[in-house]
Amino acid sequence: MPLLRPAFALMLIAGLGLAACSGNRDNTRxxxxxRVGILGDANKGVQYRPGPGRDLTDVTFETELLDYNGDCRYEDRRAVVIVRFILQVAATRGPAATQDEAQVPYFIAVVDKQQNVLAREDFVARIPFEPGRRRVVVGEELEQYIPLAGRHTSELEILIGLVLDRDQLEKNRRDRGF
Known part of the structure; x- marks a missing residue:
C-alpha cells in the first residue's frame, strides 16, 4: 500500500511551514x-532537449520546488499521523521547449533522525502552459500516512526534492557553494 496519495490542483499557495496538528480527541495537547523540508541540493533543476547540447538554447524547462503549506492529524490512538500539504512547483519555459506541458519529477521521503530512509515515493507534477505563458506555478496536494510504530513525530522528517541526475545535483551544489 503506497504511503502517499497525490491529487493535482492548480492554485497558488502562500504561507510557510505546517500548521498545528488537529484532531485532538481528549484534552491533552x-x-x-x-518536520517537512525541501532539500536545498534538489530544489531546482534544468531540463534539456535530447542530445549533447547543454547551453541556454538547449533548455526546455527550468523547474523549482518553491514552498509547502499544510497540517497533520493523528488516527488510531496516535499510532498513525496523516500529514496533508500542498507543494508549490514552478516551471519556466526555455527556448528549446516544444511541449505545452512540463513534467517535473520529484520525490517525497520519510527519514529518521539518522537520515535513514524509511519510505520514499516518486511523483510527476504536470504543469500545463497556455500560449504566451512563460512561467507557471501549480500546487500539488499530497497526503502522507505515516505509521509511527512507537516513534515520536520529533524522530521523523519528511524530505522533498526534485529527481535529478548526477550532473544536475553537482550543478546545484556548485551554485550553492559546496
Whole structure:
C-alpha cells in the first residue's frame, strides 16, 4: 500500500511551514507534526532537449520546488499521523521547449533522525502552459500516512526534492557553494 496519495490542483499557495496538528480527541495537547523540508541540493533543476547540447538554447524547462503549506492529524490512538500539504512547483519555459506541458519529477521521503530512509515515493507534477505563458506555478496536494510504530513525530522528517541526475545535483551544489 503506497504511503502517499497525490491529487493535482492548480492554485497558488502562500504561507510557510505546517500548521498545528488537529484532531485532538481528549484534552491533552497532540504531538507536533513531523518536520517537512525541501532539500536545498534538489530544489531546482534544468531540463534539456535530447542530445549533447547543454547551453541556454538547449533548455526546455527550468523547474523549482518553491514552498509547502499544510497540517497533520493523528488516527488510531496516535499510532498513525496523516500529514496533508500542498507543494508549490514552478516551471519556466526555455527556448528549446516544444511541449505545452512540463513534467517535473520529484520525490517525497520519510527519514529518521539518522537520515535513514524509511519510505520514499516518486511523483510527476504536470504543469500545463497556455500560449504566451512563460512561467507557471501549480500546487500539488499530497497526503502522507505515516505509521509511527512507537516513534515520536520529533524522530521523523519528511524530505522533498526534485529527481535529478548526477550532473544536475553537482550543478546545484556548485551554485550553492559546496
Amino acid at each position: 497532540p504531538p507536533p507534526c513531523p
